[in-house]
Amino acid sequence: MKSSEELMSKLQPVLGLFLLVVFWELAFEMRLVDPVLLPSPAQSFQAFWHGLEEGSLWADLRRTVARTGISFAIALVIAVPLGILLGSSDKVYRALEFPIDFFRSTPASAMFPLFLILFGSGESTKIAVAAFGAALAILFATAYGVMNARKQRQLAARVMGASRLQVLSDVTIWESLPQTFVGMRSGVSLALVIVIVAEMFIGSTDGLGQRILKSQMVFDMPDMYASIFAAGALGYLFNLLFIVAERRFVHWGGK
Template sequence: MFRKEKVIRIALGSSIPVAVLVVWQIAVELGLLNPMLFPGPISIFGDFYDMILSGELVHHLGVSVVRAMSGFLIGAVAGLVIGISVGLFRRAEHTLDPTIQMLRTVPLLAVTPLFILWFGFGELSKILLISMGAFFPVYVNSFLGVRNVDAKLFDVARVLEFSRYQQIVKVILPGAMPNILLGIRLSLSVSWLCLVVAELMGADEGVGYLIQDARAYLRTGVVFVGIFIFAIVGKLTDSLVRILEARLLKWQDSYRG
C-alpha cells in the first residue's frame, strides 16, 4: 500500500513536466517553434547524452556542486549559530539583528561588483557570494524558530535545572527544528541562484560558465541542458532535506492535506 502511494505521488509530481515536454516537442515538430531558439526535448536530450559521453557535463557539474555546497555550508552554519544566539539572548538581538536585517535587504547583484573588486574572479569571491546568500534564510528561520518555542517549556527546563547546553539540545533545537529545516531548504535554493550569478559573471568552469559559453556560440540546446541540470540538482537537494524533515519531525502531529 505504501509503495502504491509512493508511485502515485511520483506520477502526480512528474505529470506537469512530462506534459510540458510532450507539448513542447509536438510544437517543434509542427513548426510552431523555431528550433534554433527552442530546440525540441529530443534534440536537447541528444546534446545531454553527447556531453555525458565526452565528460564535459560531469566536469562542469562537479565544479558547480563543490562551489554551491562549500558556500552553502559556510553560510548555513553561520546563519544557524548566529540565529540561535540572537534568538536566545535579547542583547545579541538588539546588537546584531538591526545590522543583519539591513544587510538582508541589499540585493546580491548590488554587492557582486564589490566582491569581484575585493577578492577577484577566483573561487573565494564565488564561495563568499554564495555564503552570503545562504546565510540569511537560515538566520531568519533559526531566530524565528527559537522565538516560537513555547515559553512554558523553558519554565519546565528551569524547574528541572537544565544547563544552557541541555536547554539548547533538549528544548530549543527540537522546538525550532521545523523552522530551521525550512531555512535550510530556502538556503539551498538561494545557493544555486547565487552560484548561477557568480558563474555567469566570471568563471572558466561550472554549469553557469557552460551556459554562458553556449549562448555565445548559439548552442541553444546546451543552454537548456544547463538550465535542466540546475533544476534537477536543485530538486534533488530539496528532496534530501524533505527526507530529513520526515525523519526528524516524526513527532509533529500536523495537518498533511
C-alpha cells in the same frame, strides 16, 4: 482500486515534467518560437546525454556541486550559531535589527562588486557571495525557530530545575530544528542559484553557469537547454535530499 490510487500517487511527481515536455514539443511542432532558439525536447535530451557520455557536462556539474557544497557548509557553520544567539536574546536582536533587515533586503547578486573588490575575481569570490546569500536564509530561519519555540516546554524545563543554558541546549534548539531545516533547504537552493550566476559573470572557465553562457553565445541551443535542465535537476535533487533528511531527523516536528 487501492493499488491504482497508490500508482497515481507515485506518478504525480512526474506529471508536471510530462506536461512540460508535451507543451515544449507542441510549441516546437507548431513553430511558436523559432526552432533555432527552441529546439525539440529530443534534441535537447540528446545534447544532455552526449554531454554526459563525453564527460564535459559531468565535469561542469561536479564543479558547480563542489562550489555549492562549500558555500553551503560555510553558511551553515556561521549562520546556525548566530541564528541561535539572535533568537535567544531580544537585546542582541534589537541591536542588530537594522543591519539584519538591510542585508536581508539586498539581493546577493547586488553584492558581486563588493565581493570582487574584497576577494578578487577568483574562486573565493563565487564561494563567498553564495555563502553570504545562503547564510542569511539559514540565519533568519534559525532565529525565528528559536524565538517561536513553544513556551510550555521551556517553562516545564525550568520548573524541573534546568538552567538557562540547559533549556537552550536541551529544549529550545531542538524546538527550532524544523524551522532551521526550512532555512537550510532555502539556503542550499539560494547557494546553487548564486553559484550559477557567479559562474556566468565572475571569470569562470567551468561550471554549469559558464556552460550555459558559452552555449548561448555560440547559439548551441540544445546544449544550453541541456545545461539548464542539469541545473534544475541539481536543484531538485538538493531539495529532495533535505526533505528526506528533515523527515528522518525531525520527524517529530509540530508534535
